[in-house]
Structure formats: structure tokens, C-alpha cells
Amino acid sequence: MSDVDFSKLRRALVIKLRHHGDVLLSSPVLSVLKAAAPGCEVDALVYADTAPMLAGHPALSALHVIDRAWKRLGPLAQARAELGLLRALRARNYDLVIHLTEHRRGAWLARLLGPCWSVAPRQKGRGRFWRGSFSHFYSQPGNALRHTVERNLDALRVLGLHPEPAARRLTMVPGAEAGARVDALLRDAGLAAGGFIHLHPASRWLFKCWPAESMAALADALHQRGHALVLSAAPDPRERELVAAIRARSQAPLVDFSGQLSLRELAALTARARLFVGVDSAPMHIAAAVGTPAVALFGPSGDKEWGPWMTPHRVVASALHPCRPCGLDGCGGGKVSDCLVTLPVARVLAACEELLTS
Structure with missing residues (x-):
């Protein structure tokens, strides 16, 4: 059993730094988490160009973005943009961080944001820094018969949430x-x-x-x-x-x-x-x-x-x-x-x- 008390969660951050379709396939994570913790403010962090995939999601409180164009601004301007993002994230004071990819930025953020709980995929060969960055790990077996949506939801299952099938639908709001x-x-x-x-x-x-x-x-x-x-x-x-x-x-x-x-x-x-x-x-x-x-x-x-x-x-x-x-x-x-x-x-x-x- 997980030690996460969902009734007491105040804020959670879901990180998905991938392409458009991958981000959309993570949308059920927001829905299931919000249903389990109605009083929790659920935020997401994605690349700026993929933000429309989650914009308007009914479970979402705030949508933070990383603009890949920051790299073209020069070292100083990029550092300012990165620092601004970190300050905005730290101001939210997250209790839970859910990292849905193997991106190394998730490990740094889990350490810098200091949540009570943090979850990420288990990664072979990542060493002590990765292992020490998160409180929970979910397995990512090389099973070609398992849908990506289910793999994303495994990040919640390892915390003790087992969503009903009807709760696993994708959500995109055109507006x-x-x-x-x-x-x-x-x-x-x-x-x-x-x-x-x-x-x-x-x-x-x-x-x-x-x-x-x-x-x-x-x-x-x-x-x-x-x-x-x-x-x-x-x-x-x-x-x-x-x-x-x-x-x-x-x-x-x-x-x-x-x-x-x-x-x-x-x-x-x-x-x-x-x-x-x-x-x-x-x-x-x-x-x-x-x-x-x-x-x-x-x-x-x-x-x-x-x-x-x-x-x-x-x-x-x-x-x-x-x-x-x-x-x-x-x-x-x-x-x-x-x-x-x-x-x-x-x-x-x-x-x-x-x-x-x-």
C-alpha cells in the first residue's frame, strides 16, 4: 500500500515532456488524480508547442510550459527563462510530483521542488541521482501489448490509485x-x-x-x-x-x-x-x-x-x-x-x- 493520503493533497504537478500525441495520452492521469483528490489543484508541465493538447482540461488548475526556443535566446536569456519557470513552480508548493518520462529534468525538479511524494518510471543504469530523486517508481516493461495510456496510469497505480475503465478516457477541449x-x-x-x-x-x-x-x-x-x-x-x-x-x-x-x-x-x-x-x-x-x-x-x-x-x-x-x-x-x-x-x-x-x- 502507498503512504500517499489523497484526501490531504493540496497541489500536484504532472510532467510530460514529449511530443503532441504523447502529451494527449497523459490526459487521463489528470482526470483520475483529480477524481481521487477533488480538493487538490492539479498542474501540468509540458513543452510550449504541446500545451494545446491539455489546455482547457477540466481537471487542470495551471499549465506550465518549457519553450524549446529558449535555447536560441543565448545563455543569459535562457537562464532567466528557466529561473522564472522554477520560481513559478516553487511558488505552487507541490505535495506530489508525477514524472511520466525518463527526461532527466524531472529528477532535478523533484529535488528542487521538495514534494512529500514523487513518482517516476524505473530506469536501469541511471544511478543514485535518479534513484534518490523520487519516493516511488513504477515499472515500464517492454510489453508491446500494453497501451501507452495504461503505462501512464501506472504512475498512479504505484501510488495506490486503480482507475475504473470509464475514468481512463482521453480529454481534449477545443474551446x-x-x-x-x-x-x-x-x-x-x-x-x-x-x-x-x-x-x-x-x-x-x-x-x-x-x-x-x-x-x-x-x-x-x-x-x-x-x-x-x-x-x-x-x-x-x-x-x-x-x-x-x-x-x-x-x-x-x-x-x-x-x-x-x-x-x-x-x-x-x-x-x-x-x-x-x-x-x-x-x-x-x-x-x-x-x-x-x-x-x-x-x-x-x-x-x-x-x-x-x-x-x-x-x-x-x-x-x-x-x-x-x-x-x-x-x-x-x-x-x-x-x-x-x-x-x-x-x-x-x-x-x-x-x-x-x-
């Missing part, structure tokens, strides 16, 4: 402003909420992406069945190039919002879609967080660890490549994944139809 802008964009495009399928074909990791000709063929097939289609992508030039290639190969009238949406606006768009179709990426997790049925295409990454969480979904992955999930950045590290290149359009279309008719 009224994002919703209003998306409603205006849809209205201008002649679309209504629930009247379109959302296609997000890209990822920052292009080896996770389905070929443009395959996504174009899927778009044509869905259009022929009477579905309106909306495309989205990040402003990144490589993602925009993929979308341009899809549009060049498709005969469907695609509404293209690529590069036009913030993360919260993307969430508002997905929340209004009848179906989301995409690859293993943060937008797929956003679909799960807003409760939109999702068809997720998986190649080298593991769908058991990273698949859509607690929303109606279909995972489509190659049955011809027993080597997947390999975790490589394309076959042989060549940035092209055969297990995605050979994924049949017919299988993805069938998955879409199953969810559309269920």
Missing part, C-alpha cells in the same frame, strides 16, 4: 473560439457537422504515411458513395506536398484545410466529422479524445501501444508483413515502409464502411 472558426469554415464550404469524413493523411514521420495514390483512391471511392471529404495537414512543407499529391491524383471534390488550423481547431474539426481516417499520429489521438470514430492505418509502429483509445475504431495493418511492428523508420531505415505501401485500398474502404454503418 469556443476554435469551434466558432471551424463552424465558419465548414459553413463557407457548404458542410455541416456530421456531414463529412475527415482525412488526415500525414504525419511528421513520413514513414508512417500511406502513399498518396492510395489515399486518393480511397477518397474517390468514398466520394462515389456520396460522402463529402475534408483534408487537413500541418503547415510543414512535406505534409503539404503529400496533400497536394493526393489532390492531384483524386477526382473527388476535396475541401482542403491543410496548414490553416491550430491544434485546437483541428480538434474542433474532428469533433464535427462523421469519421476520421488517418495514420498513427497526434490527430488520430485527437479523434479518440473528441469521440469521433476512427480508421487508423498502422505500419512500423505498434497499434497495441498507440492505437485509437476508447473510441469506436478499426486498425488497418498489413497481414503480409510478419515483421511489423518493427519500430524502424521505414524498411532498413529507408523512410519507406513496405507494410504501408502494399496496404490495399479495399481493406481501408471496408473498415470505413463498417464504422459508417455501425
